[in-house]
Amino acid sequence: MSTIVKLESITKVYGIGDIIVNALAGIELSVDAGEYCAIMGTSGSGKSTMMNIIGCLDRPTQGRYYLDGIEVDTLPDNDLARIRNQKLGFVFQQFHLLSQLTALENVMLPMIYAGVPPQERRDRAREALIRVGLEQRLENKPTQLSGGQQQRVAIARAIVNRPVLLLADEPTGALDSTTTDEILDIFGELNASGMTVVMVTHEAEVARRTRRVIWFKDGRVLEANMAPQDVGLVAAG
């Protein structure tokens, strides 16, 4: 089984004037293809910084990051944009759909930047929306969709370029419990069909639906292979 994410001695230092913050202090981590992980930790633990680095939105101060075998920590901005486009899919807490575009057009967006021809774009976008159960809502604008439906559009957008890694940042944070379950079902199905998923969450119930929990504390990995059913215990302790 191939390794999708491999982090070696990753540090991230933020300097704000004289104050230096060590957001990440020597992270060693790897995620294999087909895994379904939750990154957890209290606020300020470094999990968001970790997410940004894994998502190629930010670079580590030091260390090596291999994504799907490519060393990405040294790549220039333009190459990182292409990596994000081709290898990664993002799902955000606030959905981040473009309000002037329909569901179908929102899902087509990553393929525009990938240079996919228009007809193929349309077909693949429709396919992705059917996969998340929104075949009835292709031409709706985000304002005409419920929160759960908007998040499904966002998931369709994240998977449409067939990424090697799906990154989700508190994907259910803005949703009620019923909708949360539906969204997590979709993540589960995607993972079952082979998609590698890494999800940042602070909700124990959400983390329990994954298959591996990585616990962050003070910029370090406190626990890299926690079983999901143990989450409640640590959070309580």
Next chain:
Amino acid sequence: MDWMESTNMAVKTLTSNKLRTGLTMLGMIIGNASVIAMIGIGQGAQRLASEQFESLGPNVLFVTPGSQGARQRTTFLPRNLVWDDAKAIANEVPSVSGVAPQRQSQIAMTYGGKNRTTLVMGTTPSYLTVRDFDVAKGRFINDVDLERNTRVAILGADVATQFFEDKDPIGERIRIRNTSFEVVGVLQAKGSFLGSNQDDVVYVPLTTTATLLTGRTSPFGLDLTFISISAIDEANIPAAEFQITNLLRRRHKITNEDDFTVQSQKDILRIVGTITGGLTALLAAIAAVSLLVGGIGIMNIMLVSVSERTQEIGLRKAIGASEQDILTQFIIEAVMLSAAGGILGTGVGIAGILLVAAFSPLQAVVSPVAITLAVTVSGTIGLVFGVVPARQAARLDPIVALRSA
């Protein structure tokens, strides 16, 4: 991402907020409309003035008292042109075919209880041929009138209708400055010349003007307002100009500066061209300022748009847009705003020109050069003023952008 995609995206964004797009374009619309309308109206005025002078015929020369140099010195009183000068030109200059001395003054006149103040022109029979007028009824001034100072008047077409309406004016008597004149002729309508109505004129013999109406003011003879002269043909104009100038210098005993000016139709056209051309340039320059203001308006709105669309920019970057993609998208938006404003403004400007043309004697001049210039300039303004906001957008950090909820 290619240009087509960027353009599609820009269209989607611009059409999704129509009010803002419209208001932003308004600046460019007004700027372009005013540039095109001002150049059009300026050129229309230029053409109108030129055509009026061209209607005089290419063979016409004018001699007026005073000169450019003399007028600059206020103490210098130019020697008047007198009838003898005109006679000398007619007799001694071979390249001249007709000479019409003219002495004119605004004078009050009455007929049957109706009053009006009209230009009274004292002249000689050659006026008809030199200035190309035709008699509609009766006759014009003849040599006998000049010799005998007869009290006859020939009416311009408008004066005739104002005083007599449908009645035949021939043989009627009008009073000009309390002297009774017999109407012996009416001229055919000619229209206006540079805003003055050529049909609102009463013609009397030159000699009669001097003795009965205005009096003599020059010790050198019967003084004139100016002399209209026709050359034999267009080729003889330079010769006529030269010969007239020499003759008058001799007669006026000029040693240094001329106290008269000889101008051909071409000279006048050149002067008119310079004046109206300058006027057009001035109008266009003023209008161009509004074009600049429109460009600044676009930059302003684009800057607001960048900060409002921070999340959109962050998202686009997260899903794979490069800095170049974002830059291109925002620049295209700015260029489209200004170019669309430019095209609409061109329409408004042309409409304005046609409107002015419909309600004034100015002719409609829709200048293709002005249109190309305005649209190109507004597109360029969009590009220039779009770069700053677009760079700001392209440089946004996606992490910060995505978190700015």
